[in-house]
Every structure is written in C-alpha cells, then in structure tokens.
Amino acid sequence: MADAPSRMWQPKARQIAARGTEELLPFLVYFINKKHLWATMFEDALPGNSDVADQYRRLTAEDLGKRIAEEHERARLLDEKTSKMTLFLALGLTILGSVVAVLLRDVGASPIAVAMKYGLLVSILFVFIGGYIALTSLGTMPTFGYGTAFCVKAKTAAAPTEVVLDALLRQETANQIRQVRNEAAFQSLRNGCFVFAVVLILYLFTWTRATALHRTPPQPCAPLAKRSAALSSQERRSVAYLASRSFRP
DSSP states (O other): OTTHHHHHHHHHHHHHHHHHHHHHOHHHHHHHHHHHHHHHHTOSSOSSOHHHHHHHTTSOHHHHHHHHHHHHHHHHHHHHHHHHHHHHHHHHHHHHHHHHHHHHHHSTTSHHHHHHHHHHHHHHHHHHHHHHHHHGGGSOOOOOSOSHHHHHHHHHSSOHHHHHHHHHHHHHHHHHHHHHHHHHHHHHHHHHHHHHHHHHHHHHHHHHHHHHHHHSOOOOOHHHHHHHHHHHHHHHHHHHHHHHHHTOO
C-alpha cells in the first residue's frame, strides 16, 4: 500500500517531464516525432489507430473524399503559416545580429558579461534552429488522395471506400508532421526571444549602473576638509609672523 501513491505519481511525473522537455528542447521532440510519423505514413498497413479507421468506415466514399479535400486545404494553410514565420525570422535575425554586435563590444569582462555572452549564444542557437525547422516547409511534402492514379484506383478497386480511407489517413499523418513542425519552430523562436530578452535586461541594468557610478562626483570627507582648512589658516599665520620678524631693525 505504501507504493500506491508513488505508482499514482509516476504517470504524472512522466507527463510533466515530457512536457518540460518539449518546452525547453522543442527541436529534439520534433525530430523524434517526425521520424515516427514519417515511418507510419509509408507503412504497408493503414496508418494510425485501428479504432480511428473503424470510425471512418462509417462514412461513405463521397464523405471521405470531402475530408481529403479539407486536409489538402489544411496542408496549404499550415505551409503558408510557416512561410510567414520564415519571413519574420529573417527580419528578426537581422535585428538580432546588429544588437549582438553592439552588446559583445561593450559588455567587458565581468562575470555578468560572461553570462550575457553565453546567453546570447543560446539565444542565437534557438533562433537558428527554429529558422531551420521553418525553412523545411519550403520542401515538398507528399500529398495523398490526389492525381489521376488515385482517381483510377478509387474507381476500379473492389472496395473504393478502403482506397479513399487509406489516402485520408496518410494525408492526416502528413498534416500532423506539418503541425508538429510549426509548433517546434514557434517554440524554438519563443525560447530564443525569451533568452535574448533576459540578456537585454541584464545589459540595461549593468549599463545604467555603470553610467550612474561614472557621473556621480566623489564627495570629500568632512573631517578631512575641516583639517585642511585649519592647516591652511595656521600656515597663513606662520607666514605673517615670519614676515614681521624679517622687517625688524
């Protein structure tokens, strides 16, 4: 009975660890998921869960054809969204490169400066990985349920519903790859921007502090100032006394 709470927390701990890995290292999760989904998309059997296929069989071939057309439109929208992300990425890299050049020149060699430099490297790494993932959308993804060969096969097959069902499941898998790709690119860019914002805050803090210390004039010590004034008065009296002694006959 003592092990029951630990067994209950194990699935939740795995979910938290998986979610944390996906948020911190989204590109790693993307490459793993892409490999699995790509293998599933081209396997001989129907891709996906058999329960999903059983539910789809309740639809007619015409309804499944409409679903394929919807998945084709969804694929177009996903690719268009990734293309826009690539455009914003190009602008962001230009601005980031200019700011990095200024920061690395003025940070100096303090421990905070070293942390800022490593933070900038991590930020640039996240941004470039996110850009690479986004640029993969310019490549051609396979399209299923499309073309003359598919139409001939669907009309001449003994079970045309199975042919359309097979194309629909494979097209859905291809769109899952697109969706995972967009999410990984966005999360990588988000992490890079977050790290860069932290570095920028540290830079502004150190710059403001250094400017304040440079502009504040040093204040003399009050006892020392009084002592200097007293010593000057004594010197003046000594000079006057010696002058009066020197003019006596």
